[in-house]
Amino acid sequence: MVSADGRRALAYNGELYNFRELREELRAGGVAFQTAGDAEVVLEALTKWGAAALPRFNGMFALALWDEDAGRLLLARDRFGQKPLYLVKHGGEIAFASELRALLEAGVADRRIDAEALAGFLLYGSVPGPGTIVQGVELLGAGTALSWSAGSVTPSRYVPARSRERRELSADALREELRQAVTRHLISDVPTGVFLSGGLDSASIAVLAACSSVVPVQTLTLSFPDVPAQDEAREARETAAHVGTHHTEIAVSADAIRGGLEEAIRSLDQPSGDGLNTWLVARAAKSAGLTVALSGIGADELFGGYTTFVDVPRMARLRSVAGPASGFIAGAASMVRAADPRRISRISDFMGAPSGLLPAYLARRRMRSSAQVRDLAPGLGGKGWMQGISEARRAGLDAAIRGCAPEDAVALLELDLYMGDTLLRDADCMGMAHSLEIRAPFLDGPLADAVLGLDARRRRPVPVPKPLLLEAVGPLLPPGLKSRPKRGFTLPLATWMRGLLRKEVADGLERLDVQGSPISMPAVRALWKDFLDRTDAVGWYLPWTLYVLGHYLAANRLRFA
Known part of the structure; x- marks a missing residue:
């Protein structure tokens, strides 16, 4: 313009x-x-x-x-x-x-x-x-x-420094802040709906949207009929019926997505292990006629929905108490890695990290230890603890959390690191791949300022996650939802990778076998075999991220220097 x-x-x-x-x-x-x-x-x-x-x-x-x-x-x-x-x-x-x-x-x-x-x-x-x-x-x-x-x-x-002044906000006042945020995000001249899972975040958006809309709100959920243990369709239906939305449920199976995997990875602007779920739900939303969809991104970060709000402060205290002995503990742990390689290696990694809340957060959020990364990619070289973020960003994050209560510090780190580097990036590129605009009402400016200004202790996920959000919106939700354990929206990839997607993933891992790569192919193949032999112990995420990486590098014709 x-x-x-x-x-x-x-x-x-x-x-x-x-x-x-x-x-x-x-x-x-x-x-x-x-x-x-x-x-x-x-x-x-x-x-x-x-x-x-x-x-x-x-x-x-x-x-x-x-x-x-x-x-x-x-x-x-x-x-x-x-x-x-x-x-x-x-x-x-x-x-x-x-x-x-x-x-x-x-x-x-x-x-x-x-x-x-x-x-x-x-x-x-x-x-x-x-x-x-x-x-x-x-x-x-x-x-x-x-x-x-x-x-x-x-x-x-340009964002003003966050005020350290604490304020009080009643449950009714917070509910009104939430309602106004959702109302602002509903403003559109194209079909708009809400991603609905079986959890608190999306249900809160759906019920507040219904309070602000004169027509039934459209909600959408994915179901996994071939993996009932990870299917939240029933819970989503209960919420939709309670709220009175126009609800659409779309079944997804490994066979149905097998042909779309390459397209999904080509949609990534940068490699990500978490993008496929967003690509699938965005595709479903577009097929249901939506152009805008509201997402629950930001609720866990603002209201204390992750276990990091408890784990990271504890880890930082432990690292501080260990003090000079941490080097000895890290060395001893590294020497007994064979006993339980992945767990012991991560303990060694954490104890070898610098002290402070930011290193504790980085240690908690990583999926591999420094030693595991070097075993997988010996060509990267280096010694000691791998930070994984630039010095400039580390300095900025240290300054942002300095003097904060632990729960406030973790909230700021989650908003900046995990949400910023993974969730928001995936939501944008995977939504746009289907011409779908994904909006996040919990990241509304006035709402975020109000929540971040509350007493940090109210963000502590004890005895239940997100107590503030539950207090504000709980009276409007189905009774069973309030006691439902947090699950998160996760695809049944472990099952699919051992079944219909097994050959696809195995072939995809071989794409990492290129000239000049610092990645060890024997280590990649050993990891895949280990996953097939001990799926629960290894988890799907480690081999899956390598599969995504191989496809992404090939699709974008990237080469190692």
Whole structure:
């Protein structure tokens, strides 16, 4: 979009949920609007207020504004990083795109794999930003603006520092904050629905959407009839009936998705072990006629739904008490790895990590220890504890959590790391693969500020996860849901990989056998055999992430330097 005077041009990808309020404020100041959408509001707000407009945007977005008079380019992402923005900087020039693949196809980035990003993927199952799997391409940070002018680049974080002042919020007041957030995210002129599982997060969105809508809300769930133990369809049906939604249930089997696996992995902008579930539910939503779908992303991070809220503070205290003895414990553990290789190796890894809450969090969230990564990819080299994130990001996270209560610190780390690097990235690319816009009402700006401003102890998942959310929305939900254990939306991949997908995965792992690869193929094949022999002990995630990696590298024609 170009301004009326032709002096500014905006490229914008996203959705602004408070654009009507901003439009009225700008109109009162004399701005005349030619359209009814949010893109013109973004353009006029940036024209009037400059980068100071960014903290006022409540939404998900990536944008680029070119100011012809000033010869300046402004790039920015929303505060949580729901929309991506990739950059290549070279010789004073800058190239940017909302997809990494666009930079590859444009020829501004070489198709070489970044070794540090590969190590991060092997540790965490996704690539930690701001690096990417492609050498020389970086991801603009969430809540960050970047100014480019005459070859000079100036990044800055525009999100105001979080207030340490605590506030009280009754269950009724929190319920109203939640209702308003959901209502804002429902605003659309295209078919809109809600992803519904058997859990608290999606049920909360569904019931609050029903409170705000004059027509029945459309809900959607996937079922797995061939693996009943992981099928939440019955629970979702109960919630839908209780709320009164127009409910659609779509059955998924290994045979049904076998032909779509390559398409799903080609849809990934960066390799991820968690993307297939989002691709499947997005495909189902589009087949049900939806263009926008509301997701429960952000609830676990804000309200204390993960066991990390208990585990990480305990781990940090243990590491602190161990002190100088931690090196001895790590060494002793590494020498007895053969007794229970994976568990002992992770204990050794944790005790060999630096002290502090951030290293404890990273140790808890990783799927492989440093030693396991080096056993799998000896070509990566190095010694000691592998951090897996850049020094600059580590310093920023340390500063963000300094002085925080443990539960607040874990919430901030979950929002930034796991949610930002995995959940939001997958939701965007896998949703867009089916022309489906996935919105996250729990990441609504005013709601997030209100929840993060509450006493940290109210985020503690004891005796039940997400006690705040349950207190606020529980009276509106089916009685049985309140006592239902947390399960998460996980595909029955362990069963499928041992059955109909067995040959597909085995063949896919062989794609890692390429020239110059630091990955040991004997180690990959040993892991696959170990999974088939001891599925419960090994878990599906370790071989699955390698399968995804092999397919992703081949599909994008990436090579090792």
